[in-house]
Amino acid sequence: MNCTDFLAKLTDYFDGQIDPDLLAEVKEHLGTCHHCEVVVNTTRKTIDIYRHQQPYDFPEDLSNRLRSAIMARCNASKEGAEAKAKLHAELVRDASSRSS
Amino acid sequence: MAAHPSSLADDPAELSGAVAAEPPHPDLALVERAKAGDTAAFEQLVRQYDRQIYRTALHITQNREDAEDITQDVFFKAFQKLDQFQGNSKFSTWLVRIAVNESLMRLRKRKTSRTVSMDQDVQTDEGSIPRDFAEWRPNPEQIYSQGELGDILRKTIAGLPPGFRTVFTLRDIENLSTEETAEALGLSVPAVKSRLLRARLQLRERLSRYFRKAANEGSK
Numbered sequence A: 001m002n003c004t005d006f007l008a009k010l011t012d013y014f015d016g017q018i019d020p021d022l023l024a025e026v027k028e029h030l031g032t033c034h035h036c037e038v039v040v041n042t043t044r045k046t047i048d049i050y051r052h053q054q055p056y057d058f059p060e061d062l063s064n065r066l067r068s069a070i071m072a073r074c075n076a077s078k079e080g081a082e083a084k085a086k087l088h089a090e091l092v093r094d095a096s097s098r099s100s
Numbered sequence B: 001m002a003a004h005p006s007s008l009a010d011d012p013a014e015l016s017g018a019v020a021a022e023p024p025h026p027d028l029a030l031v032e033r034a035k036a037g038d039t040a041a042f043e044q045l046v047r048q049y050d051r052q053i054y055r056t057a058l059h060i061t062q063n064r065e066d067a068e069d070i071t072q073d074v075f076f077k078a079f080q081k082l083d084q085f086q087g088n089s090k091f092s093t094w095l096v097r098i099a100v101n102e103s104l105m106r107l108r109k110r111k112t113s114r115t116v117s118m119d120q121d122v123q124t125d126e127g128s129i130p131r132d133f134a135e136w137r138p139n140p141e142q143i144y145s146q147g148e149l150g151d152i153l154r155k156t157i158a159g160l161p162p163g164f165r166t167v168f169t170l171r172d173i174e175n176l177s178t179e180e181t182a183e184a185l186g187l188s189v190p191a192v193k194s195r196l197l198r199a200r201l202q203l204r205e206r207l208s209r210y211f212r213k214a215a216n217e218g219s220k
Helices: A003-008 A010-014 A020-032 A034-053 A060-099 B026-035 B039-061 B064-080 B091-110 B146-158 B162-173 B178-185 B189-219
Strands: none
Touching: A003 A010, A003 A020, A003 A034, A010 A020, A010 A034, A010 B189, A020 A034, A034 B146, A034 B162, A034 B189, A060 B039, A060 B064, B026 B039, B026 B091, B039 B064, B039 B091, B039 B162, B064 B091, B091 B162, B091 B178, B146 B162, B146 B189, B162 B178, B162 B189, B178 B189
């Protein structure tokens, strides 16, 4: 296995989705190629640092504000739909009583 | 990709193949209650996923105001279209899919002269071939303060093309599986793997400029 072959398998290697024969080849390559070993170590750190540092915060007050706004829109939409349904029912009832 | 069109129906993930029988996800009960008119159940779903939706939108748009608007729009749209959610995918994946579409639409509006899609700039191989082979020692967390590190991480990921940034965000930051990422983005699993590899390598290369340099300066 050369470095290009190794890179092509890097995602499967990180995700643990690699068959045992190929895994043995990958490990053998890593044991002999310092550059690829560094790429694996620093790529793993790249993933870890983004996952644990979470570059964007989401403070409680922002969460509360957004949730209030979302639920206000949802409730208004629900009430609007209910009022529309009620009006429709009344119109149907009026029409049927007029025709009879 | 042509991100998902207007339909919000959650197609079974043909991308992920056969799915073994599993107990129903707890979200399904909340969704059923919300469909029956229980807004408190829907509010619980908002509480569970507002952070993930906001961060996904922010990673794609790189704009806090847009991310706030998108978060509201995603949940409101989901509320209105709940009947279209059939439970064939996770509720959170369905929300993410709406968030990705809304975010890409925002980007398109902002850049009126250019088409913005998940395919934009993904043909580039820039940074996908490793060139920097220095270890990061000491660990970046030991060199930089939390604030400095946050600035570096934001600046670095902002430099990735949207198609790479989005795949990395969903798979590596929000921890979706490869199959869920593919489903949310309307990509095949091999396409997600390919973009993920290039996104990870490009980010590694860009971060190396900071962390290798910092390590060198530290050793002087």
